[in-house]
Amino acid sequence: MNKRTLLAAAAALALPFPALAQSAAHDPVALRDAALSDNLAWEITEGLTTEVGQRLAATEAEARARAWAVKKLTALGFKNVHIETYKMPLWERGIETAEVLGGAAQKLAIAALGNSGSTGPKPIEAEVVAFATLADLQAAPAAAVKGKIVYVGNSMTPTQDGSQYGFFGGARRAGPSIAASKGAAAILIRSIGTDYHRNPHTGVTSWVAGVNPIGAAALSLPDSDQLERLLKRGPVKLRVQITAGMKGEAESGNVIADVPGSDPSAGIILIGGHLDSWDLGTGAIDDASGVGITTAAAKRIMDAGQPKRTIRVVWFGAEEPGGFGGAAYAKAHANERHVLAQESDFGADRVWKFETNLPAGAKPIADRLATVLAPLGISRGRGTAHGGTDVGPVINTGVGVVDLSQSGLRYFDYHHTPDDTLDKIDPVQLRQNVAAWTAMLAVTANAPEDIGPIPKGEGE
Amino acid sequence: MNKRTLLAAAAALALPFPALAQSAAHDPVALRDAALSDNLAWEITEGLTTEVGQRLAATEAEARARAWAVKKLTALGFKNVHIETYKMPLWERGIETAEVLGGAAQKLAIAALGNSGSTGPKPIEAEVVAFATLADLQAAPAAAVKGKIVYVGNSMTPTQDGSQYGFFGGARRAGPSIAASKGAAAILIRSIGTDYHRNPHTGVTSWVAGVNPIGAAALSLPDSDQLERLLKRGPVKLRVQITAGMKGEAESGNVIADVPGSDPSAGIILIGGHLDSWDLGTGAIDDASGVGITTAAAKRIMDAGQPKRTIRVVWFGAEEPGGFGGAAYAKAHANERHVLAQESDFGADRVWKFETNLPAGAKPIADRLATVLAPLGISRGRGTAHGGTDVGPVINTGVGVVDLSQSGLRYFDYHHTPDDTLDKIDPVQLRQNVAAWTAMLAVTANAPEDIGPIPKGEGE
Numbered sequence A, B: 001m002n003k004r005t006l007l008a009a010a011a012a013l014a015l016p017f018p019a020l021a022q023s024a025a026h027d028p029v030a031l032r033d034a035a036l037s038d039n040l041a042w043e044i045t046e047g048l049t050t051e052v053g054q055r056l057a058a059t060e061a062e063a064r065a066r067a068w069a070v071k072k073l074t075a076l077g078f079k080n081v082h083i084e085t086y087k088m089p090l091w092e093r094g095i096e097t098a099e100v101l102g103g104a105a106q107k108l109a110i111a112a113l114g115n116s117g118s119t120g121p122k123p124i125e126a127e128v129v130a131f132a133t134l135a136d137l138q139a140a141p142a143a144a145v146k147g148k149i150v151y152v153g154n155s156m157t158p159t160q161d162g163s164q165y166g167f168f169g170g171a172r173r174a175g176p177s178i179a180a181s182k183g184a185a186a187i188l189i190r191s192i193g194t195d196y197h198r199n200p201h202t203g204v205t206s207w208v209a210g211v212n213p214i215g216a217a218a219l220s221l222p223d224s225d226q227l228e229r230l231l232k233r234g235p236v237k238l239r240v241q242i243t244a245g246m247k248g249e250a251e252s253g254n255v256i257a258d259v260p261g262s263d264p265s266a267g268i269i270l271i272g273g274h275l276d277s278w279d280l281g282t283g284a285i286d287d288a289s290g291v292g293i294t295t296a297a298a299k300r301i302m303d304a305g306q307p308k309r310t311i312r313v314v315w316f317g318a319e320e321p322g323g324f325g326g327a328a329y330a331k332a333h334a335n336e337r338h339v340l341a342q343e344s345d346f347g348a349d350r351v352w353k354f355e356t357n358l359p360a361g362a363k364p365i366a367d368r369l370a371t372v373l374a375p376l377g378i379s380r381g382r383g384t385a386h387g388g389t390d391v392g393p394v395i396n397t398g399v400g401v402v403d404l405s406q407s408g409l410r411y412f413d414y415h416h417t418p419d420d421t422l423d424k425i426d427p428v429q430l431r432q433n434v435a436a437w438t439a440m441l442a443v444t445a446n447a448p449e450d451i452g453p454i455p456k457g458e459g460e
Helices: A003-014 A028-035 A040-052 A060-075 A134-139 A164-168 A175-181 A221-233 A284-304 A324-332 A364-376 A427-445 B003-014 B028-035 B040-052 B060-075 B134-139 B164-168 B175-181 B221-233 B284-304 B324-332 B364-376 B427-445
Strands: A079-092 A096-100 A106-108 A110-112 A124-131 A149-152 A186-190 A215-219 A237-242 A245-259 A268-274 A310-316 A338-343 A351-357 A401-406 B079-092 B096-100 B106-108 B110-112 B124-131 B149-152 B186-190 B215-219 B237-242 B245-259 B268-274 B310-316 B338-343 B351-357 B401-406
Touching: A028 A284, A028 A364, A028 A427, A040 A060, A040 A284, A040 A427, A040 B221, A060 A079, A060 A245, A060 A310, A079 A324, A096 A110, A096 A215, A106 A221, A110 A237, A124 A134, A124 A186, A124 A221, A134 A149, A134 A175, A149 A175, A149 A221, A175 A186, A175 A215, A186 A221, A186 A237, A215 A221, A215 A237, A221 B040, A245 A284, A245 A324, A268 A284, A268 A427, A284 A310, A284 A427, A310 A324, A338 A401, A351 A364, A351 A427, A364 A427, A401 A427, B028 B284, B028 B364, B028 B427, B040 B060, B040 B284, B040 B427, B060 B079, B060 B245, B060 B310, B079 B324, B096 B110, B096 B215, B106 B221, B110 B237, B124 B134, B124 B186, B124 B221, B134 B149, B134 B175, B149 B175, B149 B221, B175 B186, B175 B215, B186 B221, B186 B237, B215 B221, B215 B237, B245 B284, B245 B324, B268 B284, B268 B427, B284 B310, B284 B427, B310 B324, B338 B401, B351 B364, B351 B427, B364 B427, B401 B427
Parallel strands: A124 A149, A149 A186, A186 A215, A268 A310, A268 A338, B124 B149, B149 B186, B186 B215, B268 B310, B268 B338
Antiparallel strands: A079 A245, A096 A106, A096 A237, A110 A215, A124 A237, A245 A310, A351 A401, B079 B245, B096 B106, B096 B237, B110 B215, B124 B237, B245 B310, B351 B401
């Protein structure tokens, strides 16, 4: 038993029933239960996805979404509502077609990956060279790839914690750059997804410095299976056209709203999700619901009375192409004292687990969270919270974090596809999310402990 | 108790355990159980959908599918394998785009309906006039529709017998002609489907004589919901382009294969499915599986020994645009004696019910079918069999029919969409289909009763 475990055990003995309510106004249990009737998260999710639709980073649509957000957050009574803009490279989709040539002539459904290059003004025709995994592509000699259309498979399956995305997502994030560096004409990957619909999964890819971008797209899973079946029968030649590419520098931005705390010295609790989406669906699960959930929870705390700590809700811009909004926020607000930072960016299915990363003096907060979250069906995980792309840059400065982990069992059926639409949101599970976030904020925003910085290397 | 019911009751008393086996070679129980290990139906479904892909009627792809069929049926040992061609009008899809204009600017996912006209060389822009049902559109004055883009909703839900398709399908079959007759600029219908994916459901529409076709397309259900939400907020203007249209006359055809019977005077048992598909998916459930199931069952009877009656398998052409193959077959074979005609054209989920329409002297066949099909989980329905589009023209000449009804609970999730692909076929349920068809053929092809014609008006 190490020192940390010993302390935890002692704390558990001392506080078998941790006192939850730091103030009558912010009783976490009462606020939690009231939030199970929440309608605001739905209203925001429905409104943003319906009235704006897709919100690709740095486009006119994302700007419309920011205006929508300011109007909404102001009407809700948040303070200090404003936009903070920044410049970033704009990527846009163009034509994207793929067809099998020869005796089995047929079209395949593809979607260009974010940051994909172009195959040029005319379609290219080339033979396919297939790799079952990213590792196989990495191991292949350039001579086997040069001039070919690379195909990379994967075997992703659904998990509640979404943990396969990290591993299999490598084919999307790194595969195109590796293929390009070996002289490939283009690359088609099996979608990083778990559904069998003809809706390919887009998502960002990155090019290593010095590598010239090539056309890079995802095939839907049915189309990937089809290509794999054809490849078993013999060589396959494809005609592919992808005219995506970078369109210069454009403006994106974060929308910021505060619930001011009574004790400015106690620091800021940062929460939020991202306002931008990919351009294929309307970004309901990714991530209109995330801004809806966190905003609804903050509004409930605000309406119950002034909390001790300031709660700051940020609707981050340009998360999808690489976390531009999160980076810009951290830079612009480096001089403010953030004590906790967390985001909702994994859909709207129920929260099933929570984990924390807290400084030593604030660890009792985690015990109180366990007590108030358990009735919502939320277990205390055995790992360490790590936040996400938007709050990551703040967390990396030594700020604590509470992860409220949503069930990912169907998240990758819709993620980054045209199917990310409002009908995928279950209003009952959405409300459970709001209840979890409300309870978490009621506990943390009023916690009597000082929530200090987490020295490098000393996190849980 | 009428005469028919009395006879049925008497028959049930006389034959509590109907003798199933008319010949040792064609023991229906043994053949049925062996078919539960069938691989041929899968092989055909996989081969046709993979090696040919989509097979739009009267196109080069459908011709390739006929060649594929002849090669396959010949290799399997069927006799008299040949193609019978006919001419028909060719319809083809073109550009199809729809977008909301104004403050909620966004794209909507549409697919032109078969036989859709064009909106012209440039997109049209017009306000939407929405009708909750086809009846509402029918009742509307022309002044309310003229120059507008008509939207028609529906509230179709899944049923095991697929019975909602007949009613709600009217919006697709008849809605466009009604809208055009009232001067509509175009029509978008809510897909006749039950899924929530961004894959609209195409399908044929018909124009009343004298009505000029307009652009007619289906919105996916998520997009229909989106449009309905926007319409609740106020008027909606759309930009729509549909360049589909008729492309003159072209060739289609049926592929025919026989298992010759030992007694030519006993008549032909006609079975099959359709070879063509819509152009969006690869036509796995509609209807590669149908030709696979019926062919695999006929092959099992053939391999067991010569049956008394000839079994004719037809892979019908051009079913989707209006049953051209079925009509051509009935005309070309009007002088042959068909005694039963049935088709498989409702996917590949399990057969759950059977019904018959038999002449009076052949009714004991239905009792024997009930006995041999029950162990497969197949109930005897209380209705009358009616066949389908392909065998309908033969049935209408007074020919009996056995319907082996498949479960339709998920059929309209994929029907006529890009999602109609091989992965939607459950191999276990596919084999149950083959077992049901094999047992049915073992009973009917060898039945000692004369299966006479059904005089008009005297069917069950």
